[in-house]
Amino acid sequence: MIEIPAAFAEAKARDEGRRGRAWIAQLPLLIDELLQRWSCTPVGPVMHGQVGIVVPVHHRDLPPSVIKVSFPHPGNSHEPDGYTAWQGQGATHLFARADEHFAMLLERTSQRTLATITNPEQALVIQGRLSHRLSVAAPPELPKLSDRTAEWERKILSTAAIFGHPLPTAVMDTALATLRELGPEQPDTLVHGDLHDANILASDREPWLAVDPKVYVGDPAHEALNVIRSPRFADLLRSADMRRGLRRLLDIYCDAAQLDIERTRRWLQFGAVREAMWGRRHNDPEWLIHATDHLAEALL
Numbered sequence: 001m002i003e004i005p006a007a008f009a010e011a012k013a014r015d016e017g018r019r020g021r022a023w024i025a026q027l028p029l030l031i032d033e034l035l036q037r038w039s040c041t042p043v044g045p046v047m048h049g050q051v052g053i054v055v056p057v058h059h060r061d062l063p064p065s066v067i068k069v070s071f072p073h074p075g076n077s078h079e080p081d082g083y084t085a086w087q088g089q090g091a092t093h094l095f096a097r098a099d100e101h102f103a104m105l106l107e108r109t110s111q112r113t114l115a116t117i118t119n120p121e122q123a124l125v126i127q128g129r130l131s132h133r134l135s136v137a138a139p140p141e142l143p144k145l146s147d148r149t150a151e152w153e154r155k156i157l158s159t160a161a162i163f164g165h166p167l168p169t170a171v172m173d174t175a176l177a178t179l180r181e182l183g184p185e186q187p188d189t190l191v192h193g194d195l196h197d198a199n200i201l202a203s204d205r206e207p208w209l210a211v212d213p214k215v216y217v218g219d220p221a222h223e224a225l226n227v228i229r230s231p232r233f234a235d236l237l238r239s240a241d242m243r244r245g246l247r248r249l250l251d252i253y254c255d256a257a258q259l260d261i262e263r264t265r266r267w268l269q270f271g272a273v274r275e276a277m278w279g280r281r282h283n284d285p286e287w288l289i290h291a292t293d294h295l296a297e298a299l300l
Contacts, residue, residue: 001028002055008048012071023071030101031055034067038096038105047111049212051076056108062095063205064108072102078142078215080104085190090133091210092203109209114200120232121252123197126208128256131195131223134210135257138190138217145191145218149183152274159277166280167273171296175273178266186218196226220257221264225271227253229295237291242298269299 004027012020035042035057044056052070059065070076083094083106093107117123153176160172192199193214203209216222228249229237236245250268254261276292278284284292 002031002042002046004028004053005046005048008053011050016071020071027053027069030069030103031067034069034098034101034103034105037098038067040065040067040105052102057105059095059105062105063093065095066106066108068104068106070102075214076102079213081139081142082190082192082213082215085136085139086134086210088205089136090130090206091192091213106211107203107205107209109201109203109211112202113198114208115197115232116202120249123232124227124249124252125256127195127200127223127227128253128259130200130208130210131192131220131227131257132259134192134195135189135220138188142190142215142217144186145216145222146184146186149179152183153179155281156274156277159281163277163280167276167293167296170300171269171273174300175270175296178270182219182263182266187220188217189220191216191218191220191222193222194226195223197230197232219263219267221259221267222271223257224250224253224259224264224268225275228268229272229275229292234291237295238287242294246295246298265299269296272296272299 004024009024012024016023038059040057040059042055043058047054051073052068055067057065057067070079080094080097080099083091083104088107092109094104095107096105097103114123114126117126156175160167192210193216194212195210199210199212200208201211228246233249236242239245250261250265254264272292272295276289276296279289279292
């Protein structure tokens with residue numbers, strides 16, 4: 001029987017309370033059941049992220065694989081739908097799924113992330129091209145970003161009021177105008193939803209593959225926030241003269257992703273406002289809140 005990493009077990013018990021502790025307690029038995037169902041043998045130490053564990057396994061008829069089991073939550077329910085739509089093109093292959101357990105049998109990648117690419121422009125091109133490849137026609141019945149616009153606006157306005165309207169009026173008005181004008185009508189395109197450095201992994205089959213999608217339907221320009229608000233650009237996000245550098249980054253990314261730069265700029269500015277407010281509600285570090293505020297202003 002596998003052993004659940006202590007750090008992961010403690011985090012789930014802390015964050016999810018009694019439900020988290022109960023899930024952790026039954027997880028070893030669940031993994032054993034899945035190993036038998038999918039005729040797999042564990043071959044390495046158990047790994048984990050924030051929402052689930054990953055068990056490297058061997059299957060006699062498949063390439064190197066992993067069993068991933070995520071904590072049962074609506075936000076994790078559509079991940080296999082994304083993998084099914086992509087069919088291994090730009091993302092890891094899905095070999096089997098057990099939706100009742102939030103579990104999947106997936107192609108194994110390396111653990112080397114895009115963060116190991118030290119040339120920032122090279123990383124932007126990789127992210128942009130991968131985003132374009134993943135922007136396929138969305139299957140039916142997946143959550144739509146257009147359905148979240150009313151909730152986003154409500155939370156932005158209520159948070160701004162709670163925290164004494166910390167952003168200039170022009171910054172807020174611009175973000176809300178984008179939401180109202182571009183939000184209701186978005187393409188029926190599959191969006192990864194969380195395409196940052198740690199979710200892009202090196203692979204033997206392709207140079208880079210996407211993992212851990214949130215899976216939404218909407219405008220692929222939404223991905224730009226995870227690309228630009230990145231630790232690799234921390235110095236730029238803190239600089240007094242951010243605008244020129246941002247324009248260069250957007251040019252490179254949008255060219256690689258085949259996105260309209262003005263539409264992407266507008267969604268990026270809105271996303272920065274939304275995340276600045278979310279960060280205040282959830283106690284993000286002060287430097288990150290300040291950097292996100294600065295980003296929202298620089299994109300006017």
